[in-house]
Each structure stands twice: as C-alpha cells, then as structure tokens.
Amino acid sequence: MKRSCRHMMILSTIFFALTLGGVGWSQELTKVRLVHVAFSSNQAPAWVAREAGFFQKQGLDVEIIRIGGSSKVVQVMVAGEVGLAHVGASAAVEAATAGADVAIVAATVKRPQFRLMANPAIKSIAELKGRKVGVTRFGSSTDFLVRWGLVNKWGLTPDRDVPLIQVGGIPELLMAARAGAIDAAPLSTPDDMRVEDIGWKELADFSTLGLDYMTGTLASTRKYIRSNEDVLRRFMKAFVQGIHIMRTDKEFTRKSLERFMRLKDERILEAIYNQEILKGLEKVPVPSLAGVQTILDELSGKRPAIKGRKPEEFVDARFVKELQESGYIDALYRGGSSR
Structure with missing residues (x-):
C-alpha cells in the first residue's frame, strides 16, 4: 500500500512538473498555415526551423503548403485561408496599393538572386x-x-x-x-x-544591377496580425533560428534542403549553400524600405494615383525588430548552434 502511494506521488509530481514547464501531455500546439511559392533557399527557413523542432518549442504546429505564383498566393492569404505566406514583394505591395489587407513582415533576401x-x-x-x-x-x-x-x-x-x-x-x-x-x-x-x-x-x-529588391518576402494580412500577435512573435523567434541554422550548420541544412527542394544533386546543393545562403540570406530579416520603394516607383508608372505613398505603409517589421533590439538574434550567432 505504501509503495503504491509512493508511486502515485511520483507520477503526480512528474505530471505537475511537465505541465509547469509547458510540455504537458495535454498541451495543444497552435496551428499556423504557411504558403510558399517556390522550392528555393530564400523560402526554406520555415521548413528548416520546423525540421529542427523550433516551432514546436514555441508551441506552434506549422503546416507548409506550396502554391505556384505570388499573385495566386496573395488571393489565398487575403481570403483568410492561410496566416502567412512567402510571396513576391511586388505582388504583396501591388495588392496592398489596390486595397488588399496585406503587410510584409520579413524578408530573407534583399537583392534579387535571379x-x-x-x-x-x-x-x-x-x-x-x-x-x-x-x-x-x-x-x-x-x-x-x-x-x-x-x-x-x-x-x-x-x-x-x-x-x-x-x-x-x-x-x-x-x-x-x-x-x-x-x-x-x-x-x-x-x-x-x-x-x-x-x-x-x-x-x-x-x-x-543595383536594384534594392526583396525576395523570400514573408507577408500576412493586418487582420491576422492583429488577432495573432503572440503567434507572430513566437513564429518569428523560430523563423530567425531557422535562418541561423542555415547559415551555421551546413550539414543539417543540406539534408533539410534535400527534402524541401526535392533534390540530391551534390553540385547543386553546394552551389545553393555557397551562393545563396552564405552570400544572400539575411541574418536579420527586416523588410527593406528601399526595396518597397523600388516597387512603388515601378507601379506609379502604371498607376499615378499611388505616387507619394510611403514604403512604411506596406510593412509591419516590429516582430523582427523586437528580436533585433532585444539582442536575441545577436545571441544566436554568439552562442553557436541553435539546436
């Protein structure tokens, strides 16, 4: 009887500790749907972060879906079918100038890698x-x-x-x-x-060509952002960890990219890592206001009514900037591996 009671006390203590630690058996992860348009390295950080377990540690279950074409992705996002989307910056800005409820929250690359x-x-x-x-x-x-x-x-x-x-x-x-x-x-x-x-x-x-232009642009709707600020903060923490591991852990990244990009060609994987990730992937994925201005300048030729619009109108960079200003991103690179 005493042994049985002692066992029950131990099990109760373990359960209580796990619950306090946020890893309780009954904990449910918050679902987030993310769309991407291409199997490219600038749209891979979320995939790598998921494979490394970073989203789960933030209490998120991130579903990653591919839909071809940025314009189509914007339509899906505005319809509320997904919370976040890797979408072409020009498509996001053009949709916003036309009244769509879209804002750019991050950008992994600030020069066109094409x-x-x-x-x-x-x-x-x-x-x-x-x-x-x-x-x-x-x-x-x-x-x-x-x-x-x-x-x-x-x-x-x-x-x-x-x-x-x-x-x-x-x-x-x-x-x-x-x-x-x-x-x-x-x-x-x-x-x-x-x-x-x-x-x-x-x-x-x-x-x-001297063009300020974002690729790997991560966007959402302002409605989703207002309703899910805590989710966005947790998502962005894991997302910048994904960028960090891509830049610092070549072996893990290459294995993850094999699955994301569906390729095993060592020549191509090596080129992607050296040319795109090490040279192009931003440690701090703050959206580029100069990049947005490039798009506005181009669009104003077709639609003079948007002349005078400010890049800041199309960006919500606070989630990345909070991590930058808190020292969270610097600490990742000082501390070595994210895992």
Whole structure:
C-alpha cells in the first residue's frame, strides 16, 4: 500500500512538473498555415526551423503548403485561408496599393538572386526583341524583375518589344524551357543550373544591377496580425533560428534542403549553400524600405494615383525588430548552434 502511494506521488509530481514547464501531455500546439511559392533557399527557413523542432518549442504546429505564383498566393492569404505566406514583394505591395489587407513582415533576401537565362541562340539582351520571355504569373517577382530590367537597364518595352508569357510557377517555367515554348526566363539556383544543363546561357545577373529588391518576402494580412500577435512573435523567434541554422550548420541544412527542394544533386546543393545562403540570406530579416520603394516607383508608372505613398505603409517589421533590439538574434550567432 505504501509503495503504491509512493508511486502515485511520483507520477503526480512528474505530471505537475511537465505541465509547469509547458510540455504537458495535454498541451495543444497552435496551428499556423504557411504558403510558399517556390522550392528555393530564400523560402526554406520555415521548413528548416520546423525540421529542427523550433516551432514546436514555441508551441506552434506549422503546416507548409506550396502554391505556384505570388499573385495566386496573395488571393489565398487575403481570403483568410492561410496566416502567412512567402510571396513576391511586388505582388504583396501591388495588392496592398489596390486595397488588399496585406503587410510584409520579413524578408530573407534583399537583392534579387535571379539570373536571366536564355536559349543558346540568343547571344545578347538586344536579341530578346520579338522573343518570348517566361514568367510565373503577371504581378509576381519574376514578372517584376523582367519588366524592371527591360525598362530601366536595357531600353526595351515589355509586351511590345518583348512578349512576356505567364506559365504558372517555377516548375512550369522549367517545363516550358525544355519544351521550347519560351526563349528566356528569370531563374534562381538551382533552376538556373537546370536550364544550363540543356544549353541555356546567362544573359544578365539581376543581383548586380543595383536594384534594392526583396525576395523570400514573408507577408500576412493586418487582420491576422492583429488577432495573432503572440503567434507572430513566437513564429518569428523560430523563423530567425531557422535562418541561423542555415547559415551555421551546413550539414543539417543540406539534408533539410534535400527534402524541401526535392533534390540530391551534390553540385547543386553546394552551389545553393555557397551562393545563396552564405552570400544572400539575411541574418536579420527586416523588410527593406528601399526595396518597397523600388516597387512603388515601378507601379506609379502604371498607376499615378499611388505616387507619394510611403514604403512604411506596406510593412509591419516590429516582430523582427523586437528580436533585433532585444539582442536575441545577436545571441544566436554568439552562442553557436541553435539546436
């Protein structure tokens, strides 16, 4: 009898301790749905953070879903079907200027990590005239970058001089390239390397054109943010841990990227890690106001009514800034591994 009572006391103590520690058997994780548009490294931090268990430690169950094309993702987000989305910055800003309830909360990369690739018959930008350039969807990052380059750097008029063809998503761009349905396309690693394997060549590197532009943009609706501020704070803690582990733990990151990007090509994985993660991934993913201004400048040419709008109107950076100002992010890099 005494032994039975003693066992019951021990079990009760363990249960009480676990409950106080926030790891109780009955604890339910808060569900968060996140959409991404591409299997790219700049949209991988949430996946890596989930695989490392960071979201679970923050009491979150993050479901990660892929939908092709930023414009379509914005529609899904505004409809309230998801809480957060990796979406092209241009699509998010353009939707917001049209009255959509959208705000950018983070950005993993602040220079466009895209190259304009073309079939080997095209030797120069000038030879794009009359050729079909593929983009994912009109209003997406790929669409914006091509239009910006044609107008601001290469003296060509989109659609009139160079037809732009929307095909759906990055996988569809690759299929169109292989089928000869398009002559050129903006692609990031590893997709630029995949078209190199069929003979395509680089015409331009967008990262060298002096453009302030965000990719890996994380957005939400202001309605979701107002209703889930605590969730956003916990999400962002795990998210910046995901960025940290990507920059500091190569082995774990490469294994995680194999699953996220669905590839095992060592050559491509090495290029992604060295070129995109170490050189491009921001330690502190605060949205770039200069990057938003770039988009506003481009949009104002089509819609003069938005001239005078301020970049701050389209950004809610407080969740990243809180972590930055508290020293949380610096502490990650001083302390070594996040795991």
